[in-house]
Amino acid sequence: MTATSGGCYRSASLDACHPSAGENRRIVLMTVWACHLLPIPPTPSIDAGKPASRQPRPDIVHTSVYLPEAAHEALREAAFKERVRIHDIIMQGIEMALRKRGYPAMAELKAKSERKGR
Secondary structure, eight states: OEEOTTSOEEOHHHHHHOTTOTHHHHHHHHHHHHHHHSOOOOOOOOOTTSOTTOOOOTTOOOOOOOOOHHHHHHHHHHHHHHTSOHHHHHHHHHHHHHHHTTOOOHHHHHHHHHHHTO
16 A cells, blocks of 8 residues: 555556456545545643643642552541542641631631732
8 A cells, every 4th residue: 555645545456456446446435535534633732731621720729649558548548438529638637737726717717818819
């Protein structure tokens, strides 16, 4: 098979080996014609860094937390039993840690940040 200028393929061997190939020759010719009549649209490039379904959230900061395997397993088990996400349990813990240190509740922090226009 050899590529044509439109990105289609044509079989030179079919013409050489079977000059009266009948139906097979028509299929090859139809394939070449169809490719020229209905070109395949280019594949859109996908940004590998961001999933397509996520919307940017300027009020959220992404961070990573490294946990001992046993702590992660305990969080998974608790989340499963409570039918919540691990994220929800971690957010509860952050809320408790901030309150212990004298910070207001997260809802108040968020409202204060929004009033500043951040």
